Amino acid sequence: MALSIPGAIVKGRTGFLVVLFSLFLVSMIFLSLSMGYIRIPITDILQIFLAKAALSVHGLQTMNETHLAVIMDVRLPRILSCAGVGAALALSGVLFQGILLNPLADPYTLGVSAGAAFGASIAILLNLGNAFVSVPLFAFAGASLTLFMVVFLSYSAKNPMAGLSSNNLILSGVIVAAILSAGISFLKFIANEQVSVIIFWLMGSFASKTWSNVWIITAFLGIGFFISMFFARDLNLISLGPKSAASLGVDLRKVTFILLVSGSLLAAVCVSISGIIGFVGLLVPHMVRFITGPDNRKLIPLSMLSGAFLLLFADTITRAVLPHEIPIGVLTALTGGPVFCWIFKKNRFK
């Protein structure tokens, strides 16, 4: 049964859209690889890939060594991390909007970002070990702890049906996030000279990402995608409200819990790799819903491709087009915010 996933997705219009969006993404990756401080022609990039694929040592030796290093060690890991994070944020957004029955929910609604930021701030402040390891690790731990705190707050053993409702979850998330924000402010206040490191980290960046980042995000994304597609139809039914969904055979508590944890861990791993990048998780599912409608079986794959494309587009602009690299989180919020305002106004009052 599991083997028929492509059969279920790649059919008719949706199949065509998946192929089309994948082509956009691949073109964007090549375009982004060629752009930057050193311009590298796409033919050279293709040659590098072909030589790598064929494991041809001779082929690689005859190439421009700088180009090879720039592509394989600098740009490709950054680009793939960025695309992976974009896809993961978009997927996380789809899951949160579906579970919380709220089109305004995003990966950070439950305070995951505040938790990650708090964790990262502690690691930076205490100067714990190798910053490349400890900061992401603390960010991830902070995000996960926040999630469990939020679930704990909104869960009631006495009345399990009312527990984990979207209202309870959102409210708990808001409370926990507010406490953590105050905590972050306090950490900044006592941080002295490290305050700039904290602030810069919080604004998000894909600079100097390595292959290990690529593998981590790919692993999380793969598992997250499988779980999401596994429960995609249940997620559709959840939008009918809890009673109707339960009467159609959805195990509400199980599905809500699994998808909530998946969405939060995806968001947590994103924050730990690249800091807080807003609006991708909110905006992408919204825009894709205009094309696919609300069916999560179509929404999930297409949102992931679009999220990857959009974040990579933004990162390429800040890396290769702007005279000075600005933090990606700032760029997405500055451009995504107004776009969201426009979509919101257009749809609410049409």
Place this chain on the structure above:
Amino acid sequence: MKISLNHISFSYDADAGYADMIIKDFRGSFTAGAFYSVIGPNGSGKTTLLDLISGFLKPLSGAIEIDGAPVFSFSKKALARLISVVSQDHTVNFPFSVKDIVLMGRHPYIPRFSPPSTADLNRAETVMEICGMRHLQDRKINELSGGERQRCVLARALCQDTPILLLDEAFSNMDIRHTLDMLHLVRQSVKEKNRLVISVFHDLNMASAWSDDILVLKKGEIKAFGNSAAVLTAETIKQAFEVNSIVEYSQHVQAKQVYYPIH
């Protein structure tokens, strides 16, 4: 098929005393091939009773059995193939089309990762046809009127095609023509498919005209339960609703009807 409730008590607050229970020591059974109505004043526990039967809520004490097997011994999917529910809340949070919603009724029959089978699609088509919703099939659910949306939800439950159908004020927003059409459909399936229908009504005359048996609830207790004509009396109505009424057999309806004198 038979649903039996043995000494069921329920409260949302597990520490509540007996007097505060929403359902108090409920004993009764429902058998297939009959249309049951549940009537009673607001807050008498009608919806809670349906939620307990559908397995959405767990009783604090007592057991609910379907043909001798406890409701909670069924898997969620298996239960969804036995019982379909039309709840009062028919808001849908994302703009699915009417066709999508009706097809969701087939969810318990479609394996994971599989598209709906031809049989599933045909069932959805048939149901939309008999519910007179074909012209609405591509409309978005959140753009429909309350009555149309309610019809769509009932169509979804009929598409689920279960031996037991629980209706919680499923006709409250429909115009009279659609109410009668839909009741006719449901009534027909009781006779033809030997279905078991339990429907919550506020309109006592509708309940009397369409049901075989009537259950009168007040404060979580059974005030009367039995054949419609026997249950529906001015005394029972006075007891349950605290209103004066005149109950007469109507030739036109071929059932008892209730009149409320204005004083």
